[in-house]
Amino acid sequence: MAAVVKSLKTLRNHWKKSTFAVVAGSYGVYYLNNRHKENLIRREYCELARNYGQQPIHATAKVKKVTVFLNPAARHGKASKLFQKNAAPILHLAGVNVEIIQSQREGHVKDLVEGLSATDIIVVVGGDGTLAELVTGLLRREDEDNVSRKWPIGVIPVGTTNTLARYLYEGSQNEVRWMCNAAMAIVKGLTIPIDVMAIKDADGRTTYAVNHLRWGPLDDAKEKQTKYWYFGPLKQRMAVLFHTLSQNWPPSNTAKLSYGGPKDIPEPPIPPVEPSIWTKIYWRLFGKPEVKIKEEEEDTASTEPKTNKDVTSMEIIIQTNQLQEIEGKKFLSLLTGPEHLSRGDFIKEGWQRLSSNIINVESSGISFERESIGDVDIAPKLTEDKTAWFTIDSERFEAGPVSITLLPNKLNFFGEPHSAISNSFNSLASETHR
Numbered sequence: 001m002a003a004v005v006k007s008l009k010t011l012r013n014h015w016k017k018s019t020f021a022v023v024a025g026s027y028g029v030y031y032l033n034n035r036h037k038e039n040l041i042r043r044e045y046c047e048l049a050r051n052y053g054q055q056p057i058h059a060t061a062k063v064k065k066v067t068v069f070l071n072p073a074a075r076h077g078k079a080s081k082l083f084q085k086n087a088a089p090i091l092h093l094a095g096v097n098v099e100i101i102q103s104q105r106e107g108h109v110k111d112l113v114e115g116l117s118a119t120d121i122i123v124v125v126g127g128d129g130t131l132a133e134l135v136t137g138l139l140r141r142e143d144e145d146n147v148s149r150k151w152p153i154g155v156i157p158v159g160t161t162n163t164l165a166r167y168l169y170e171g172s173q174n175e176v177r178w179m180c181n182a183a184m185a186i187v188k189g190l191t192i193p194i195d196v197m198a199i200k201d202a203d204g205r206t207t208y209a210v211n212h213l214r215w216g217p218l219d220d221a222k223e224k225q226t227k228y229w230y231f232g233p234l235k236q237r238m239a240v241l242f243h244t245l246s247q248n249w250p251p252s253n254t255a256k257l258s259y260g261g262p263k264d265i266p267e268p269p270i271p272p273v274e275p276s277i278w279t280k281i282y283w284r285l286f287g288k289p290e291v292k293i294k295e296e297e298e299d300t301a302s303t304e305p306k307t308n309k310d311v312t313s314m315e316i317i318i319q320t321n322q323l324q325e326i327e328g329k330k331f332l333s334l335l336t337g338p339e340h341l342s343r344g345d346f347i348k349e350g351w352q353r354l355s356s357n358i359i360n361v362e363s364s365g366i367s368f369e370r371e372s373i374g375d376v377d378i379a380p381k382l383t384e385d386k387t388a389w390f391t392i393d394s395e396r397f398e399a400g401p402v403s404i405t406l407l408p409n410k411l412n413f414f415g416e417p418h419s420a421i422s423n424s425f426n427s428l429a430s431e432t433h434r
Contacts, residue, residue: 042176045183048187049183050094053095054095063095064096064120064121065097065119065120066091066098066099066120066121067101067123068098068099068124068125069103069123069134070101071126071159072103075159079125083125086180087180090180091183091187099119103130109126109133109137110136110140113138114138114140121154124156125158127157127159128161128393129159129393132209132211132394133395135208135209135411136206136208138153139196148410152412152413155169156182156183158179163393164194164210165178167415168185168413169415181416182414185416188414190416191412191414192323192413192415192416193411194210195321195322195330195407196210197209198406199392200402200404207392209392209393210322212320212391212392213402214317214391216337218240218315221243221350222236223396224243227239240346240351241347243346243350244346250314251314253313253388254310255379256310256311257311257334257376257379258309258376260307260375261304261331262326262330262331262373265408266408313337315337317334317335317368318333318376318378319332319333320332320333330406331406332376332406333370333371336368338367341366376403376404377404380399382399
């Protein structure tokens with residue numbers, strides 16, 4: 001009893017050290033517990049992958065080659081470590097041939113994909129910007145129509161923003177499980193058709209995106225965060241705050257839009273039938289007969305009536321709607337906010353987006369108007385003394401006249417739709433119908 005009393009007196013006399021010890025010890029226990037749970041998750045998925053890898057294959061079957069494009073600068077330089085710790089072991093245990101190519105500069109992934117010669121699967125390790133580079137490089141190839149069907153794409157979400165990965169894989173609340181789910185989707189081989197936006201500028205250069213095009217001051221504010229580096233982890237919030245003081249208020253953007261309605265889903269191409277050995281011998285001896293190619297029917301899309309509209313809005317967003325249809329047609333969403341926004345609402349909305357790294361229109365403090373559209377032409381009305389910028393899948397492009405073409409089901413991504421995402425898609429679709 002005397003020892004207990006003595007210990008209590010010691011704790012009381014040294015309460016500052018005791019408090020620090022309790023806090024430090026509690027954090028240590030919490031940290032170690034989380035590490036243990038993460039290791040259990042990794043072990044669970046590695047065992048699943050090993051079961052796939054131990055399945056017998058035909059003697060003449062070729063081991064699939066997976067080409068991984070890794071952006072080492074993603075997640076503040078932690079992308080390579082996260083990939084090697086969470087996703088790479090799953091791919092290796094599944095028995096695939098993994099080749100890892102690291103990008104060396106901005107735009108390097110785009111160049112690497114354009115020159116890629118042979119693979120079975122493409123995997124991108126990074127965020128929205130790295131994925132946009134890969135998609136643009138893939139669809140700028142001369143043989144893009146062939147490789148876009150032949151090479152399915154996997155995404156390991158290690159970037160700051162991972163918009164498409166939230167649609168493809170469940171478990172985004174837990175980073176380790178999310179990355180493991182993404183790797184297992186590649187192993188399982190289940191694919192989902194994904195829409196792509198082809199964004200063509202006035203010079204005829206086309207950029208491709210799978211998520212959105214945004215134009216507004218909230219992205220301009222986020223871009224200035226490096227200017228406030230001395231605020232440390234608060235630099236993004238300070239960038240939004242000071243943006244309300246550094247320019248004429250309220251900001252707004254004006255553009256002329258011309259757009260059509262939702263687009264029909266193209267029929268999947270019929271794969272060519274491999275001729276028999278006797279047919280090949282006959283062709284060799286007597287020549288291969290000429291095949292008359294049926295002339296394509298005249299494109300009726302150009303005669304479709306378009307809606308012309310002048311829009312003045314604090315923010316203009318064009319975004320894809322993956323896995324959604326309206327009466328069997330695919331569509332883009334045109335989102336326009338109010339013409340003006342108070343400083344308080346601007347700060348509130350900016351900080352909310354920083355917390356989630358995504359735009360959730362339903363929970364936004366801003367009232368957006370939504371229209372379901374097809375292809376759209378945007379002609380911004382710009383002043384000569386100020387340069388404006390579009391944000392296309394987290395990458396910045398100088399604003400100017402662009403034509404956006406919706407390419408329904410253009411690419412196949414590995415994924416496995418889950419109930420939470422399906423429900424959110426259904427609620428969005430029902431809202432769009434209203």
